[in-house]
Amino acid sequence: MLRLTKKADYGLMALKYLAEHPETPALSAKDVADAYGIPAQLLAKILQRLTKTGLLRSHAGMNGGYALARDPRQISAFEVIRAIDGPLFITSCTKGTKACELTPSCTIKEPLARVNETIAGVLKSISIQDLAEQEHAAGKAREAHGLVALTP
Amino acid sequence: MLRLTKKADYGLMALKYLAEHPETPALSAKDVADAYGIPAQLLAKILQRLTKTGLLRSHAGMNGGYALARDPRQISAFEVIRAIDGPLFITSCTKGTKACELTPSCTIKEPLARVNETIAGVLKSISIQDLAEQEHAAGKAREAHGLVALTP
DNA sequence: GAAAGCCCGACAGAATCGGTCGTATACTAA
DNA sequence: TTAGTATACGACCGATTCTGTCGGGCTTTC
Ligand code: FES
Ligand code: FES
Numbered sequence: 001m002l003r004l005t006k007k008a009d010y011g012l013m014a015l016k017y018l019a020e021h022p023e024t025p026a027l028s029a030k031d032v033a034d035a036y037g038i039p040a041q042l043l044a045k046i047l048q049r050l051t052k053t054g055l056l057r058s059h060a061g062m063n064g065g066y067a068l069a070r071d072p073r074q075i076s077a078f079e080v081i082r083a084i085d086g087p088l089f090i091t092s093c094t095k096g097t098k099a100c101e102l103t104p105s106c107t108i109k110e111p112l113a114r115v116n117e118t119i120a121g122v123l124k125s126i127s128i129q130d131l132a133e134q135e136h137a138a139g140k141a142r143e144a145h146g147l148v149a150l151t152p
Numbered sequence: 153m154l155r156l157t158k159k160a161d162y163g164l165m166a167l168k169y170l171a172e173h174p175e176t177p178a179l180s181a182k183d184v185a186d187a188y189g190i191p192a193q194l195l196a197k198i199l200q201r202l203t204k205t206g207l208l209r210s211h212a213g214m215n216g217g218y219a220l221a222r223d224p225r226q227i228s229a230f231e232v233i234r235a236i237d238g239p240l241f242i243t244s245c246t247k248g249t250k251a252c253e254l255t256p257s258c259t260i261k262e263p264l265a266r267v268n269e270t271i272a273g274v275l276k277s278i279s280i281q282d283l284a285e286q287e288h289a290a291g292k293a294r295e296a297h298g299l300v301a302l303t304p
Numbered sequence: 305g306a307a308a309g310c311c312c313g314a315c316a317g318a319a320t321c322g323g324t325c326g327t328a329t330a331c332t333a334a
Numbered sequence: 335t336t337a338g339t340a341t342a343c344g345a346c347c348g349a350t351t352c353t354g355t356c357g358g359g360c361t362t363t364c
Contacts, residue, residue, distance in 0.1 A: 002154040061362025213331025
């Protein structure tokens, strides 16, 4: 169906891991990478991007590393994915600046954009905290359904 | 965010077009392709796949072409996308047969699979008919929210 | 100052996607 | 019967995107 990039997956995993270790002041990219067995350098770049978008705080030097910039309840999966994968949309056309050349003829775009909004809404309703304690994630998502604005 | 392939987009457009012309017994791939200005041969292959999965009926020879196999209300966007893009999932891992090698360590997978279900539910609630008359699509999607089963 | 860490751009290999071509087959109409 | 129209299918290639690596530079702590 719809695929999330591995980078975004890694990013979510890392944030979840950070959320699970709130006592430590900071964890290095290598620490997290080793914990999950994912490429350290790649994860480092991902965490750097998350830092640049303000989701993480970084600290160089010995015993440095990354820490969540906010409460894990205040960070949504949506933000993470958007920060890493960029603002892509479900319609293969509406990608950033230039619109699809056959936009006028394609009448499918509009309803699908609405679907996109729904998905974004669900993703926004899931916080890193929810991932850390998986049990509540489902409930959270169900709640959010009423909140998603589908009507223009 | 999450991108739909162009092929799936084309497929939805074509089906919508067919739904809009219920009086004609069949429309050739070229007819539809010309109507939207998309590559004819590519669309042909897409329609062939949709035929093989039972969403369309094909008829060779003169005045042949494709027609919907069922009522447009009974064909969901989900079926179309699945037929074309295959059963991909939001987690980059769970792709078909072989699971991700780091599945045991990745605890993110489960909650995201639930998101995937939600998306599938929304997509299932949208029929080709809804696309043809865009107005009601939003309402349909909103309705469906209560129906999506998120709890295991 | 040296080691541990972050920062960042460039780049290569792999996979996927978009699209084309050629050929075989089926059906219809004249 | 024959010509024309259209589907069916597989192979193939160029373009794009994704994944991961390398290298050099900068900061902080010890
Ligand atoms: S393909 Fe571009 S608007 Fe749908
Ligand atoms: S990356 Fe494979 S299970 Fe999440």
